[in-house]
Amino acid sequence: MPQNNGRVSMRLRRLITLSVVGALLIGTAGVLGLPKILSDQAANLPETIQTIADQVQAKPVTIFDPPKHSIDEADSIWVVVNKHRQISPLKYQPTNLVFPTLPKPKVQNPFGLQLREEAALATEEMAAALSEEGIGTLILNSGFRTYKNQQGLYNRTRDTRGLAVAEKLSARPGHSEHQLGLAADFSVKGQGCVIMVCFGNTEAGRWIAENAHEYGFVLRYPKGYKPITGFQYEPWHFRYVGVELATEMKTNGIKTLEEFWGLDAAPDYLAPAG
Ligand SMILES: [Zn+2]
Structure with a gap:
């Protein structure tokens, strides 16, 4: 125990x-x-x-990142075309071309031009606003151009004024936003400076530059941006990209599509004229 x-x-x-x-x-x-x-x-x-x-x-997911619309496809309202980025296919022609409905078609669309439907509608709205604000009567001086039209324009400039001038002032065929049906050259009745740099100093030129984004247009070739866009100041040439993108660029003070999308500057063509 x-x-x-x-x-x-x-x-x-x-x-x-x-x-x-x-x-x-x-x-x-x-x-x-x-x-x-x-x-x-x-x-x-x-x-x-x-x-x-x-x-x-x-890191917000916005409509720009990734882009809601392609910046490469010719049918996209966000496509970027410049001296480095030719239209694909080269002889692209949009399918939804229309004549903008303007109150005085003979005055406002004297050349009987067409634009892509979205751009035509934006032109109608901007023309109405311009008129309501008492700025004047909007005129469409240039709209959609076929590849062949652009080729004719480029060749005529080259043959009459030389290759250097053609390269400087006229886009090569397949490189013009007019071929997209999304570019419009505007002037305003009675204010002069039609397709001239001085248009930027007219009341209408200033108003359009200030307000175009509300209708989806951007001033595509702003003053001092030739090293990026490849083109001198063109206060008459507006590119339709839609209200979202145009407003985003305006709000953030981004002047060119190349900068907005982080693309290469395109001061010159990649290949010599041939
Ligand atoms: Zn133009």
Whole structure:
């Protein structure tokens, strides 16, 4: 019995020792903050989710990133055409060409020009606003041009004024926004400077430059941007890109499509004239 008692007491002592050690360990862990770490992790969980949500919000998904419309396809209202980016296919012709409905078609569209439907509608709206504001009667001096029209224009300029002038003033066929049906050259009745740099200083020229974005147009060849666009200042040439993009560019003070989309500057053609 004493042996047995001794064994029991030994077991008891071991048990007590283990319990004490265990209690001490738990206690120490408590002091060292182990349960605190666990509880902090639990507390941090919603915070982590919130951080991820914040990060997602920090990089907003907008209509521009990725672009809602292609900047490469000729049918897209956001297509970028310049001296580095020719229209594809080269002889592209839009399918939805219409004559803009203007109150005085003989005055306002003297050459019977067409534009793509979206651009025609924008022209109608801008003409109405221009008239309502008492600025004058909008005239469409140039609209859609076929590849062949553009080729004729370029060749005539080259043959009469030389290659250097043609390269400077007239886009090569397949490189003109007019071939897209999305570009319009505007003037305003009685204000002169038709297709001239001085149009930018007329009341109408200033009004259009200031307000065109509300109708979806951008002044495509602004003053001082020839190293980027490849063309000198053309205060009469407006490109339809839609209200969203035109307004975004205006609001952020971004003057060219090349800068907006982070594209190469296109001061010259990649291949020599041939
Ligand atoms: Zn033009």
